[in-house]
Amino acid sequence: MKGFKIPEATISRLSVYSRYLENLYRKGITTVSSADIAQGVGVTSAQVRKDLAYFGEFGTRGVGYNVKELLDHTLKILGLNNTWNMVVVGAGNLGSALCAYRGFRERGFYIVGVFDNDLTKIGKKINEYEVLPIDKLEEVVRENNVEIGIIAVPAAYAQDVATRLVKAGVKGILNFAPTVLNVPDKVIVRSVDLTVNLEVLTFNIRRD
Numbered sequence: 001m002k003g004f005k006i007p008e009a010t011i012s013r014l015s016v017y018s019r020y021l022e023n024l025y026r027k028g029i030t031t032v033s034s035a036d037i038a039q040g041v042g043v044t045s046a047q048v049r050k051d052l053a054y055f056g057e058f059g060t061r062g063v064g065y066n067v068k069e070l071l072d073h074t075l076k077i078l079g080l081n082n083t084w085n086m087v088v089v090g091a092g093n094l095g096s097a098l099c100a101y102r103g104f105r106e107r108g109f110y111i112v113g114v115f116d117n118d119l120t121k122i123g124k125k126i127n128e129y130e131v132l133p134i135d136k137l138e139e140v141v142r143e144n145n146v147e148i149g150i151i152a153v154p155a156a157y158a159q160d161v162a163t164r165l166v167k168a169g170v171k172g173i174l175n176f177a178p179t180v181l182n183v184p185d186k187v188i189v190r191s192v193d194l195t196v197n198l199e200v201l202t203f204n205i206r207r208d
């Protein structure tokens with residue numbers, strides 16, 4: 001798998017396939033064809049086969065894929081065969097919504113700390129999480145082996161928070177602030193900019 005570049009779109013689809021397979025597994029379905037997966041997630045079966053081919057040989061011609069085996073493979077490829085500890089910085093509207101989202105835990109992502117620098121928020125509870133002072137960030141990251149930091153502060157403060165997260169030892173940052181972050185190459189940043197997504201949507205609506 002190392003040595004050549006796997007398209008990001010393939011990785012995103014792998015995550016979608018994996019969730020689909022998880023559903024089949026829960027329903028007790030044991031085999032599935034690429035056509036079934038394709039129909040279930042809304043892509044072509046050629047695309048499914050091409051995506052999976054990046055990661056080796058799966059399935060048996062004429063029989064299809066063993067659901068459990070393919071699910072385990074996709075989870076392993078996505079790094080989801082173990083759980084991940086995360087911290088959320090910014091306990092505002094978005095940070096609170098992220099803390100309330102159950103879906104993270106179902107996929108093995110555990111929030112172990114929520115931080116803010118607003119004294120009126122520190123000590124308050126968001127679901128089961130008590131908002132912690134930002135000064136505790138490094139300690140919580142270290143003690144809980146946190147590898148992922150989520151930035152949910154206004155753009156003007158995002159770089160400071162990113163620098164602190166990196167110094168504390170996180171390996172990846174999910175950044176919701178609409179700004180570009182400067183981090184060392186070894187740290188992976190994924191930015192979620194909802195406005196950019198909306199604008200891609202409006203571009204495509206107009207173009208069609």
Ligand SMILES: NC(=O)c1ccc[n+]([C@@H]2O[C@H](COP(=O)([O-])OP(=O)(O)OC[C@H]3O[C@@H](n4cnc5c(N)ncnc54)[C@H](O)[C@@H]3O)[C@@H](O)[C@H]2O)c1
Pocket residue numbers: 089090091092093094095115116117118121134151152153154155157160161176177178194
């Ligand atoms: N709310 C949304 O739907 C939404 C959607 C997409 C992106 N975003 C982005 O997410 C970020 C947060 O948005 P929001 O609506 O939750 O804002 P918000 O103002 O409700 O919350 C931001 C929180 O960050 C805290 N904060 C500020 N500086 C900090 C620092 N240095 N350390 C720790 N905490 C700090 C504030 O006290 C506040 O509680 C923004 O960058 C915003 O552009 C928000």
